[in-house]
Amino acid sequence: MTTTTSPRTSAEEPAPVSIGDRLVGDGQPVYVIGEIGLNHNGDVEIARRLIDVAAAAGAQAVKFQKRTPEISTPADMRDVRRETPWGEMSYLDYRYRVEFEREEYEKVAAHAADRGLQWFASPWDVPSVAFLEDLDVPTHKVASASVTDHELLRALADTGKPIILSTGMSTLEEIDAAVGILGTDGLVMLHATSTYPLPPEEANLRTIETLRARYGVPVGYSGHERGLQISLAAVALGAVAVERHITLDRTMWGSDQASSLEPTGLEHLVRDIRILEKAMGDGTKRVFEGELKPRARLRRVDSLASAGAPAGASVGA
Template sequence: MTIHDNTVRIGTRHLGEGMPVYVIGEIGLNHNGDVELAKRLIDVAADAGAQAVKFQKRTPAISTPEHMKSTLRQTPWGEMTYLEYRYRVEFDREQYIELGDHATLRGLDWFASPWDTPSVAFLEDLNVCAFKVASASVTDLELLEAIHATGKPVILSTGMSTLDQIDRAVTALDGSPLIVLHATSTYPLPAAEANLRMISTLRDRYPGVPIGYSGHEPGLQISLAAVALGAVAVERHITLDRTMWGSDHAASLEPEGLRHLVRDIRVIEEAMGDGVKRVFPGELAPLAKLRRVEA
């Protein structure tokens, strides 16, 4: 396998042209604050053949918008403020060590989206192999600078952002090994808002930067089309059951869906070929049987 100059290494794997598509199972908050549930989701990703799992890390007092902190929310643990809920679903250092060890033992890379600068330090202390920038954080230049300072690879999602905002984020991360993911932050995502041609737009705009796709759509078709259009990484939320309580479950893939996604991505990779026209061995018998006029 030829490793091109425009690849980015995360863990033991390279992302970019000519490399296998890097599939990320986004656990996010779908663990609902339960370590055992998070471990089961790590197993789902590993069993499906994904390469990584991703979490979200917040310091709720900082990352929760002021207007949301006192908003009441119905939860499985009773009614509480949105800020209390955010604390309820956060993992501490020991829990993350347990989850990281589990992911590593299952052969997966693991990392998280920090939503504030203390969370960058928290994750760096755990020696994550990469940082993910959530779409909501594209304009948080202080956060981007803290991530950039780690020197780690960065995966930048681009939902709910203009090209100018993405340009500023890419500039802030200049020098970091960077992957940019096309995304539309509608949950769940309707096909009319997928705008997959942005994959080529981003590739042209940021030469040498690997471009992937982060999807929130029901089903597999749009993610598979993204791979056919050249996405080098695909991130999808995963859940045990889309009917579970929580805001992201409905836009997530269940275990069978993730297995099918990885299976079909590998078929597409094999089918893309190299663009050089040739007569394949399987065509020789039909050629001998069916062609009447030789060239």
């Protein structure tokens, strides 16, 4: 990737980024990511069912999280006792209990491919980058919590893969430093606010344009809100990708379940995104075919008809 350390100043449109066989950016279909994360609770069958949910809804990708527990678990948390569906255990043992290893991810990868979906993950430590590279993921996702982990960012930059960077809980200066390591070639940013669940007053969706103007890369949205309205508004404001946590049932055990979309919610989100894509148009003011009969019936003076303008003609930019 090409390294840049200064904010962008030109007004040119960001070029789309290739993620495997898909283009993500302006003029392309919104790239919808079903964030499975740890909502599989360490169960491959639940992961398969969530992949099925994403495929049935029309998403393009599913995302997981990959950790090396002894590295990514804070030392002061490792021995803390925790009640889980599998009984009381230390937090470190719990992290191992819900973590997929190679055998599980090979099954996940095969099922995602069968359903026509891309899959990738957020690595939380350097060994996890190598783990995911060995499985040949098409991209890597930087979690908002990892924006300031420069060792991890350097390992990701060294892969040469496109990178999706979430920007929650981060200042512009912290994002500048991350971009200085990752570069902008092959970079997609996701505007995010890391409050779970997200209250509307913290969504700050106009930041989508702030990030696009500053860094000159495609910008999407990663949402943690309840409902669909904020994610749809992000698309209307130009988000080129939308990531939402998904679950089979919001009452399932796990910290992300309550702010996740159930199958019907994801289906409705993708449906409404595709409607919005059609509705946004190209910004040229014109008279459409469907307006001609109402115009002929309702207008007493018709300048188009008197000028002999063709149907659908532009009447000003």
